[in-house]
Amino acid sequence: MNLATIQRPSTLVEEVSQRLARELRRERAEEWLPPERELASQLGVSRTVVREATKRLELQGLVEVQHGVGIRRSGKLHKPLNGSLALLIPDEAGRLKQSLEVRLAIEPEVARLAAARVTAAQVRELRKVHARLENADTLEEAVEADIEFHRALARTTGNEIFGLLLETLSDLGRESRMATISHAGVKRAIEHHAAILHAVEAKDETAATRAMRHHIEVATHDLAAQSRKATRSTTSSPRTRKSHASTSS
Numbered sequence: 324m325n326l327a328t329i330q331r332p333s334t335l336v337e338e339v340s341q342r343l344a345r346e347l348r349r350e351r352a353e354e355w356l357p358p359e360r361e362l363a364s365q366l367g368v369s370r371t372v373v374r375e376a377t378k379r380l381e382l383q384g385l386v387e388v389q390h391g392v393g394i395r396r397s398g399k400l401h402k403p404l405n406g407s408l409a410l411l412i413p414d415e416a417g418r419l420k421q422s423l424e425v426r427l428a429i430e431p432e433v434a435r436l437a438a439a440r441v442t443a444a445q446v447r448e449l450r451k452v453h454a455r456l457e458n459a460d461t462l463e464e465a466v467e468a469d470i471e472f473h474r475a476l477a478r479t480t481g482n483e484i485f486g487l488l489l490e491t492l493s494d495l496g497r498e499s500r501m502a503t504i505s506h507a508g509v510k511r512a513i514e515h516h517a518a519i520l521h522a523v524e525a526k527d528e529t530a531a532t533r534a535m536r537h538h539i540e541v542a543t544h545d546l547a548a549q550s551r552k553a554t555r556s557t558t559s560s561p562r563t564r565k566s567h568a569s570t571s572s
Contacts, residue, residue, distance in 0.1 A: 335368055339376035342366065347385050347396055356386070356394040419499045419546060422492045427539045429488060430473065434519055434535035436480040438528045445479045446524050453516050456509070465509045466500045472516050476523070503545040515541070 343356070356362065359377075363370045377394050380386045387397040441449075452472045459465035470493055477486040504512055515538040522530035 335372045336375045336379065339366055339368060339372055340379045343376060343380060344383075344385055347380075354396050356396070358393065419502075420543075423499060423539060423543045423546065426489075426492060427536065427543070429485065430476075430539060431532045431536045433473075433477055433480055433485050433489070434523065434531040435528045436482065436485075437476045438523045438526050438531035440481055441479050441523050441526065445475075449475055449479070449520055449523065453513075453520055456516060457513055459509060462501065462504060462509075465504055465512065466497055469500050469504070469512055469516070470497060476519070479523070499542065499546055502549045503542050505549070507541075507545050511541070 343362075347356075356377075357365070359370050359373050363373045366373070377386060377388055381388050381397075385397060387395045389395060437445075449472070452468060452475050456465060456468035456472065459468055473489060474486070474493070477489050500512075515534065518534040519531060519538065522534050
């Protein structure tokens, strides 16, 4: 990494942040940044300024600061918004429900654009990801393969904003997929993904849109069913029944 010395001292932290961000966004940027002392020397600023700048980049999801190890390129730009969702909607069940509503609004269009723009290389990548879901041995493996399929579809559109938005929902998506795959089994997810993949490969925009919409509508239904089941289980637990009995007597 070869960085020019910064000339204006008025907004040093901001300028260092922007300079490092540009460097990190380069396609061939190195995974690890130079040590703090070296960065300060290259930029002509103090180590304190570098430290504050990297803290800002960490909050933005661009780097991960590993104390005693170094500063690593991260690229998790969705993390700040993901944290905001937890503050905005503290109730987890509410977050899951609303995240599926957002996905229903966005992902059918993602599938349509994927069908319109997919390349042969991207079809091969989607097939590989789908095979991971088919061959998953554990629930965790199935969930990660499921998420990666939707992530790969978003990349296929060529629209980075779609990718960022869906990545923001990925942690919530992980929780909802745990619930829905546990409820309905992995076979249904495999069938739905196969239908989406077939439509995208055939460049059939209408079929891809329809298959994705059906996929998320069924997931919404499964999540609601799983939630009702959990509620009934809590209501009928021995502790709850004992509490009701005590109240009645």
